[in-house]
Amino acid sequence: MLLPANTPRSFYRGAGRIHSFRCIAAPDDPYYPEDWIGSTTSRFAQAPLGLSVLPDGGLLADAVAARPEWWLGPEHIAAHGHDPAILVKLLDAGQRLPLHVHPDRRFADVHLASPYGKTEAWVIVEAAPDAVVHLGFAWDVSAEQVAGWVAEQRVDEMLAATNQIPVRPGDAVVCPAGVPHAIGEGIFLVEVQEPTDFSILLEWEGFTDGPDAGHLGLGYDVALSCVDRQAWTPDRIDSLRGTRASDRPGVRSLFPDLADPFFAAERLCPDPVSELEPAFSIVVVTVGTAELVPEHAPPLTVRAGDTALLPYGAGRCTLRGQAEAIRCKPTPRRPTP
CATH class of the missing domain: 2.60.120.10 (Jelly Rolls)
Known part of the structure; x- marks a missing residue:
């Protein structure tokens, strides 16, 4: 949504x-x-x-x-x-x-x-x-x-x-x-x-x-x-900078591994799509217009300036179109003081 x-x-x-x-x-x-x-x-x-x-x-x-x-x-x-x-x-x-x-x-x-x-x-x-x-x-x-x-x-x-x-x-x-x-x-x-x-x-x-x-x-x-x-x-x-390749097309991790215990962020540049695994996450569209297509929900048109919330229950998603976006999500690690 x-x-x-x-x-x-x-x-x-x-x-x-x-x-x-x-x-x-x-x-x-x-x-x-x-x-x-x-x-x-x-x-x-x-x-x-x-x-x-x-x-x-x-x-x-x-x-x-x-x-x-x-x-x-x-x-x-x-x-x-x-x-x-x-x-x-x-x-x-x-x-x-x-x-x-x-x-x-x-x-x-x-x-x-x-x-x-x-x-x-x-x-x-x-x-x-x-x-x-x-x-x-x-x-x-x-x-x-x-x-x-x-x-x-x-x-x-x-x-x-x-x-x-x-x-x-x-x-x-x-x-x-x-x-x-x-x-x-x-x-x-x-x-x-x-x-x-x-x-x-x-x-x-x-x-x-x-x-x-x-x-x-x-x-x-x-x-x-x-x-x-x-x-x-x-x-x-x-050491506080450093992007990493992803095993999903159209996706690049934005932070070095020292961020992994806390959160993650990805740059989405569809080529021709960006593939997103199921996860609670926020997508901030920074450039262009695209279609966000969830596995278990109707497609959603997004454009620069939009912020979309993806629940885990939406399933796998693809971002298609001439756009760039930033996806932020928690990491599945228990916080330890």
């Missing part, structure tokens, strides 16, 4: 790219820079904000709870229970995002009662010519150094200590939990991540969220213990 936009208000500005991409009217308020697609995840401490509504008006979370085997399939349920185990977003950076970090599964298990942290990955759809992401510290830093930067908001020093990575349309980059990062202005991307809204702000000056909202209610003494303070050398940065 095609999904309508789901744009909870955020603390940083967009630039209208989501609404342009989807061919819908943009609000006067610029603070709608994200579209949560097929979401059964709420904003942190703001439920039910963030949950996706289906075309029939019901919540996807309720639909999955009512028919988990049809939506998710037996292998997924054996690994994750009735949780789809993924969150997919469109993200439109109308300004540089603040430097922040997400906890890993071990930290989330101990401090947040969650089996999931927030490893994420970015598939770049549009980017300004000089667009960059800040990703990881370029050299080892001490806990005292990080705490001082954050407490005194010495943002220039923090940013200077990070790697600035140029990105272009078509790039795909994994951002492991714990790694400090900031998406630069002028980037429009598809983000795939673990199904949480856990963010720890290292920077807040100039953003609507302040220090009280930046530590997940844990206090900064605890929250900052999840920060990866080790150097991310060029070789380590390179």
Whole structure:
């Protein structure tokens, strides 16, 4: 099924790219820079904000709870229970995002009662010519150094200590939990991540969220213990990229194998078709028009700007036509802290 936009208000500005991409009217308020697609995840401490509504008006979370085997399939349920185990977003950076970090599964298990942290990955759809992401510290830093930067908001020093990575349309980059990062202005991307809204702000000056909202209610003494303070050398940065061939025609895996315990994403370029195995997944059409043909459901015409939700029960699918798309899906592995 095609999904309508789901744009909870955020603390940083967009630039209208989501609404342009989807061919819908943009609000006067610029603070709608994200579209949560097929979401059964709420904003942190703001439920039910963030949950996706289906075309029939019901919540996807309720639909999955009512028919988990049809939506998710037996292998997924054996690994994750009735949780789809993924969150997919469109993200439109109308300004540089603040430097922040997400906890890993071990930290989330101990401090947040969650089996999931927030490893994420970015598939770049549009980017300004000089667009960059800040990703990881370029050299080892001490806990005292990080705490001082954050407490005194010495943002220039923090940013200077990070790697600035140029990105272009078509790039795909994994951002492991714990790694400090900031998406630069002028980037429009598809983000795939673990199904949480856990963010720890290292920077807040100039953003609507302040220090009280930046530590997940844990206090900064605890929250900052999840920060990866080790150097991310060029070789380590390179390990976060790398597409892989698929054994299915018209399909290429977008991330290196370090993403496999968390999620997967594929670029679909029909040749003459892209073949999709049965799985709960999100398809974001980025170019052209095509027909999505499920094994157990009527065909669906899709075009650039559409987001389609595929349940496991739809069976095998093919994408046919002059189009490109990004497919995001969970991986059938049990999360382990």
